[in-house]
Amino acid sequence: MENSHSQVTDFKGNLSRRFSVAPMMDWTDRHCRFFLRQLSAHTLLYTEMVTTGALLHGDSARFLRHDEAEYPLALQLGGSVPAELAACAKLAEAAGYDEVNLNVGCPSDRVQNNMIGACLMAHPTLVAECVRAMREAVSIPVTVKHRIGIDGRDSYAELRDFVGQICEAGCQSFTVHARIAILSGLSPKENREVPPLRYEVAAQIKRDFPDLEIILNGGIKTLEACQQHLQTFDGVMLGREAYHNPYLLAQVDRQLFGSDAPMLSRFEAMQSMRGYIAAHLAEGGSMHHVTRHMLGLAQGFKGARRFRQLLSVDIHKTAEPLALFDQAAQLLQGH
Incomplete structure (x- = not known):
């Protein structure tokens, strides 16, 4: 290539x-x-x-x-x-x-x-x-x-x-x-x-x-x-x-x-990953493969602990990973 x-x-x-x-x-x-x-x-x-x-x-x-x-x-x-x-x-x-x-x-x-x-x-x-x-x-x-x-x-x-x-x-x-x-x-x-x-x-x-x-x-x-x-x-x-x-x-x-491109919010960064994660799941992958790298996205503000828990602990218990992903993303709404 x-x-x-x-x-x-x-x-x-x-x-x-x-x-x-x-x-x-x-x-x-x-x-x-x-x-x-x-x-x-x-x-x-x-x-x-x-x-x-x-x-x-x-x-x-x-x-x-x-x-x-x-x-x-x-x-x-x-x-x-x-x-x-x-x-x-x-x-x-x-x-x-x-x-x-x-x-x-x-x-x-x-x-x-x-x-x-x-x-x-x-x-x-x-x-x-x-x-x-x-x-x-x-x-x-x-x-x-x-x-x-x-x-x-x-x-x-x-x-x-x-x-x-x-x-x-x-x-x-x-x-x-x-x-x-x-x-x-x-x-x-x-x-x-x-x-x-x-x-x-x-x-x-x-x-x-x-x-x-x-x-x-x-x-x-x-x-x-x-x-x-x-x-x-x-x-x-x-x-x-x-x-x-x-x-x-x-x-x-x-x-x-020196870029003047708009800066993504934390919530927008989460949303930008949703399609990628859906494709990975469709290939037979686990959402944890991806979201384990995203745990630090909530660092520094209220809700960070819950965010990490959803994506590192609860993720292994759910039958609907994307619904749980959306739940975690909501914690970042407005940030």
């Missing part, structure tokens, strides 16, 4: 990464992305990380499945064998994705054992070979998401060398999670919270590589903070905050992209 859809572009005519939602395992699936797209037309969305093994030896159609409404959309890959990553990048391009991103940031034991994720920061030459192989295989952008270091390899000189080698392989866009990853002794959850945020290290990378696109990730929670970071960086990526408080995205197009 040719990738002919319209894209939001930056001042250089490239795919805009001014604001994006991070790839998050078990969270940023196709249902989540379709929902987030209702709130913002311009946000760049990422898939969950998909391993090369899953794509090449599993149900690739299922892993690559998405709705055209999700564009602009990037596929994140986990892997470390250049030829396998190149083959997967080709699959991504053929499926219509706008970008392929290599995960060099995930700290979990499971992926480390397969040479995936943050452990690759110790092997910049290999990462460069992976990036070069993918770039030679596809015409869509190849990007890298990484930490500022790992335990035992956390000096700025090592980080600069890492970025320099991958840049020489042709990567022009780096998303920097401004924490080190501690590969021994911390869980993935602790790795998102325990190592301190060091935005100044990411800022130094931008100063040392002014021609590269540097996107900041880690601990960003408000659009005010986004505006501030955009004074230094080319883009910002939100993860957990965008998931737990998705209505934040409703203001992104106006505040960060």
Whole structure:
């Protein structure tokens, strides 16, 4: 399938990464992305990380499945064998994705054992070979998401060398999670919270590589903070905050992209999902597959607890899921 859809572009005519939602395992699936797209037309969305093994030896159609409404959309890959990553990048391009991103940031034991994720920061030459192989295989952008270091390899000189080698392989866009990853002794959850945020290290990378696109990730929670970071960086990526408080995205197009399109209310965001959910149910799917990503829509006002209960507890007891969905939506009427 040719990738002919319209894209939001930056001042250089490239795919805009001014604001994006991070790839998050078990969270940023196709249902989540379709929902987030209702709130913002311009946000760049990422898939969950998909391993090369899953794509090449599993149900690739299922892993690559998405709705055209999700564009602009990037596929994140986990892997470390250049030829396998190149083959997967080709699959991504053929499926219509706008970008392929290599995960060099995930700290979990499971992926480390397969040479995936943050452990690759110790092997910049290999990462460069992976990036070069993918770039030679596809015409869509190849990007890298990484930490500022790992335990035992956390000096700025090592980080600069890492970025320099991958840049020489042709990567022009780096998303920097401004924490080190501690590969021994911390869980993935602790790795998102325990190592301190060091935005100044990411800022130094931008100063040392002014021609590269540097996107900041880690601990960003408000659009005010986004505006501030955009004074230094080319883009910002939100993860957990965008998931737990998705209505934040409703203001992104106006505040960060200068759009004058009307902003959806929470109620309108619910209504925009009704047809999608009905189609999913008709396919034999469960409403919970979709609505589990919408629980944060009521965050911050009266009725939020009841809203969550309807869509996370009562949903498993009803024979009429759309009627229950409408009941939940009524709680957002006027908001």
